[in-house]
Amino acid sequence: MSGTxxxxxxxxxxxxxxxxxxxxxxxxxxxGEIMGIIGPNGSGKTTLINCITGFIKMSSGKVLFKxxxxxxxxxxxxxxxGLTRTFQIMRPYYSLPAYKNLVIPLFSPRAxxxxxxxxxxxxxxxxxxxxxxLEEIGFERDSFVPYKMASSLPTGYLKRLExxxxxxxxxxxxxCDEVFSGLSMSEIASMVPLIERLQMDGITLVMVEHRLxxxxxxxxxxxxxxxxxxxMEGTAEEVMTSEKVKEAYFGSEEVEEVMTYA
Amino acid sequence: MGTEQEQRRKERLDRGIxxxxxxxxxLMSWRELSYLTVPRMVLIVGFLILPLxxxxxxxxxxxxxxxxxxxxxxxxxxxxxxxxxVSLGGAFFxxxxxxxxxxxxxxxxxxxxxxxxxxxxxxxxICTLVLLPCLPLRGVYFAIVTLMYPLFLARLIEAxxxxxxxxGIMGLDSFPGRWIEQYFMILMVLGFLFGMRRLxxxxxxxxxxxxxxxxxxxxxxxxxxxxxxxIAVFIASAMGCLGGACLxxxxxxxxxxxxxxxxxxxxxxxxxxxxxGTLVGPLLGCLILVPISELLRAFGTLRIVFYSLIxxxxxxxxxxxxxxxxxxxxxxxxxWVRV
Numbered sequence: 001m002s003g004t005x006x007x008x009x010x011x012x013x014x015x016x017x018x019x020x021x022x023x024x025x026x027x028x029x030x031x032g033e034i035m036g037i038i039g040p041n042g043s044g045k046t047t048l049i050n051c052i053t054g055f056i057k058m059s060s061g062k063v064l065f066k067x068x069x070x071x072x073x074x075x076x077x078x079x080x081x082g083l084t085r086t087f088q089i090m091r092p093y094y095s096l097p098a099y100k101n102l103v104i105p106l107f108s109p110r111a112x113x114x115x116x117x118x119x120x121x122x123x124x125x126x127x128x129x130x131x132x133x134l135e136e137i138g139f140e141r142d143s144f145v146p147y148k149m150a151s152s153l154p155t156g157y158l159k160r161l162e163x164x165x166x167x168x169x170x171x172x173x174x175x176c177d178e179v180f181s182g183l184s185m186s187e188i189a190s191m192v193p194l195i196e197r198l199q200m201d202g203i204t205l206v207m208v209e210h211r212l213x214x215x216x217x218x219x220x221x222x223x224x225x226x227x228x229x230x231x232m233e234g235t236a237e238e239v240m241t242s243e244k245v246k247e248a249y250f251g252s253e254e255v256e257e258v259m260t261y262a
Numbered sequence: 263m264g265t266e267q268e269q270r271r272k273e274r275l276d277r278g279i280x281x282x283x284x285x286x287x288x289l290m291s292w293r294e295l296s297y298l299t300v301p302r303m304v305l306i307v308g309f310l311i312l313p314l315x316x317x318x319x320x321x322x323x324x325x326x327x328x329x330x331x332x333x334x335x336x337x338x339x340x341x342x343x344x345x346x347x348v349s350l351g352g353a354f355f356x357x358x359x360x361x362x363x364x365x366x367x368x369x370x371x372x373x374x375x376x377x378x379x380x381x382x383x384x385x386x387x388i389c390t391l392v393l394l395p396c397l398p399l400r401g402v403y404f405a406i407v408t409l410m411y412p413l414f415l416a417r418l419i420e421a422x423x424x425x426x427x428x429x430g431i432m433g434l435d436s437f438p439g440r441w442i443e444q445y446f447m448i449l450m451v452l453g454f455l456f457g458m459r460r461l462x463x464x465x466x467x468x469x470x471x472x473x474x475x476x477x478x479x480x481x482x483x484x485x486x487x488x489x490x491x492x493i494a495v496f497i498a499s500a501m502g503c504l505g506g507a508c509l510x511x512x513x514x515x516x517x518x519x520x521x522x523x524x525x526x527x528x529x530x531x532x533x534x535x536x537x538x539g540t541l542v543g544p545l546l547g548c549l550i551l552v553p554i555s556e557l558l559r560a561f562g563t564l565r566i567v568f569y570s571l572i573x574x575x576x577x578x579x580x581x582x583x584x585x586x587x588x589x590x591x592x593x594x595x596x597x598w599v600r601v
Contacts (some may be wrong), residue, residue, distance in 0.1 A: 053482070055481070074486070075482065076484050076485050076486045076487075077483040079481070079482055079484035080484040084482065087478070087479070091476045091478055091479040091482075092476070092479070093472045093475040093476055094475060094476075094572045095475055103465050103468050104468060104479075104480065104483055104485075105463050105483035105484070107466070107485070108483050108484040108485045109484065109485070110484045128463055158386075165479065166482075166485060167375055168483070169484055188538070
């Protein structure tokens with residue numbers, strides 16, 4: 001960890017009509033680290049990812065990626081710069097086989113420039129590169145799985161396919177929207193080493209999660225959100241022992257009152 | 263409950279020859295080679311000898327009209343099935359291509375084949391530019407917008423009395439000969455048909471299909487969906503403009519009727535009957551519908567009644583489309599199995 005922030009989020013606010021989904025959220029992500037974002041349902045985690053990656057326009061605030069202002073840029077330009085995301089509800093191309101799903105990101109300008117994940121600036125045959133990426137992410141190469149239609153793949157593989165789509169762009173940072181949710185215990189157990197390996201390969205990860213135990217295992221830092229605001233930030237131990245976080249998760253009415261009048 | 267009837271179901275399996283001829287092994291025997299090539303050859307050869315067996319000049323003209331509708335239908339099928347945009351813009355493409363070609367031929371004196379080529383490209387560019395702001399629209403909204411443009415342009419020409427007004431532009435050059443006319447049209451249709459079939463299976467075609475499947479994931483992959491939609495709309499409108507340009511030289515006249523609704527609706531009917539998503543199906547649909555429509559002229563006003571009955575019959579009895587049905591029978595066999 002070199003300590004320079006690769007992603008700076010400054011006072012990002014998003015209001016849907018009168019509902020403030022994000023209220024002046026600020027945080028920084030250092031290069032090479034895994035940052036976790038947790039919070040109860042409806043606390044604005046996915047909205048935050050949508051704002052950073054340009055999928056929805058933020059009302060105010062600023063996002064800097066490697067020092068460059070990317071606030072409210074079109075989503076495809078942000079992805080082209082190397083800031084990618086996965087979707088909480090998986091979005092594969094259901095009518096295509098798994099490996100053909102990767103032909104599409106490999107067709108993008110960024111993949112052509114970088115040569116895709118592990119590519120040294122030159123992109124080989126897209127089908128082959130796609131299968132290589134799938135193999136690394138846990139699809140058994142010599143089985144039928146990479147050739148199966150995405151519509152017939154189980155959730156575990158679809159979550160991996162989401163990550164593979166990001167990797168095809170040779171990203172610098174991936175914002176993961178709940179990669180662990182919906183997976184069985186054994187699937188999660190095999191996903192954790194994969195996340196660690198991505199970090200070793202130099203990819204910065206921001207992980208929005210509900211599975212706290214697995215997240216705390218991999219995350220260097222954790223940010224807690226509640227009601228669209230940043231509640232606290234710290235190491236996994238600090239967050240786990242924090243009274244504020246416990247109250248936010250178990251949600252007593254007193255806490256709400258305290259928060260509104262504070 | 264639990265009778266003999268209910269415990270059986272129909273099972274469909276790929277024929278052995280289909281599986282064998284999927285890969286490189288197709289080159290191993292004549293039987294498998296012909297399994298692959300015969301359907302294509304029947305289509306190509308059959309289409310090419312069609313002008314030779316037509317009984318009269320009138321029916322030769324019908325072939326040219328079939329080709330124009332076929333171009334529109336293939337373009338509709340491509341947009342709807344491989345890009346996810348349902349377009350009612352057939353009349354728009356025909357009108358734009360037709361009027362450009364008419365002006366080029368009438369005012370600048372370009373020969374028909376040159377004016378057709380120019381108006382295909384220029385017309386497609388104009389159509390794409392005009393539709394560019396509507397590309398984020400999906401489903402029925404895009405359809406409505408594409409339906410508006412031809413109405414709008416027809417009224418504009420009528421009200422401002424430009425481009426010949428209600429009389430149209432008369433006295434255009436025809437094709438150099440009727441054989442050239444028919445074979446030019448047929449070769450264009452075959453060229454576009456096999457070209458599009460190839461295109462949708464290239465990597466670019468996969469991206470277009472991905473835009474239909476899941477446009478958010480395409481954006482997340484660092485690609486502008488508007489750009490790829492624009493490319494596809496350019497290709498589709500080029501086919502329509504080509505049809506329109508040929509049409510004005512066949513009739514030697516360009517008028518407001520180029521914006522007629524028939525050009526938007528009949529290709530859709532042909533696609534439904536022929537089988538959507540096959541690209542061959544729409545051509546087959548046109549080969550059936552256009553001649554039927556001509557034959558029914560003998561019934562006068564009742565023509566539309568019979569025409570509608572045939573359409574409803576097809577949709578109720580064979581809603582999947584002839585080509586989808588035919589391909590299934592060709593590639594798979596069915597049998598009853600006990601559950």
